[in-house]
Amino acid sequence: MRNEDSSVQATFNGIARRYDVMNRLMTLGSHQRWCREIATLATSRPGHHYLDLATGTGVIARAIREQRPSGAVIGADFSESMLDVARQLDGNAGIDWQFADAHELPFEDNKFDGVTHGYLLRNVSDLDLVLNEQFRVLKPGGVVAALESSPPSGIFSPVICLGMRVVIPTLGTIIGRDRPAYQYLVDSTLGFLTPEALRRRFELAGFEDVRVKSRFLGTNMIWTARKPG
Structure with missing residues (x-):
């Protein structure tokens, strides 16, 4: 594991117990709704096998379980502390919680009908490798659906950036x-790719029909992309 990945892993291990509370506060209660939307998009075509990467406490994985009660759902994360929290929550029946590094997925080619993730891409050390791995494990015609933060743009972006730099670390404290973990969250969001640049990376990995929807003043994006076939 790369040094930068180990640092991110330690960050998420440290905030696991308060992760859901902070997500609700930072999104004014919208986070769970967005996760349900991700699950709906991932299960929009017939299928049985689903992988939720960076599953955290398993919000998206459980939403997929609601959408596909008879489906095989894997919730994977490289933070054991997050997985420990996920395993303790209600609604876990039929979900297989696994440790996995998104840079090197321990799954066979063409296995999943849908791959989902929330706030994964801004935290990885090799974005192209991570997208290539998702492409590899998806079945032809399979869908990736993702929730990702994004640097604000437009006329109000200076105000939004200032608010993020003040409010989020304060809540984190x-x-x-x-506080350092949530300062990292702000820095990684503001320093991340623009939606236009991230779209190109999806396409470079081989995905087609790449679409994005803006949420929460452009600070969050819902992505979908499809593996040809």
Whole structure:
């Protein structure tokens, strides 16, 4: 594992217990709704096998389970602390929780009908490798659906950036009890690719029909892309 990946892993291990509370606060209660939307998009075509990467506490994985009660759902993360929290929550029947590094997925080619993830891509050290791995494990015609943060753009972007730099670390100090972790969240979001640049990376990995929907003043994006076939 790369040094930068180990640092990110330690960050998420440290905030696992308060992760859901902070997500609700930072998105004004919208996070779970977006996760349900991701699950709906991933299950929009007939299928049985689904992989939720960077599953965290398993919000998207459980939403997929609701959409596909008889489906095989894997919730994978490289934070054991996140997986520990996920395993303790209700609604886990039929979900297989596994440790996995998104850079090197321990799954066979063409296995999954849908791959999902939330806030994964801004945290990886090799974005192209991670997208290539998702392409590899998807069946032809399979869909990736993802929730990702995005640097704000437009006329209000300076105000939004300022708000993020002040509000999120403050919440991280008071509620999350880990200011550096939430300062990292702000820095990784503001330093991440624009939607136009990320679209090109999806396409470079071989995906087609790449679509994006803006949420929460452009700070969050819902992505879908399809493997040809």
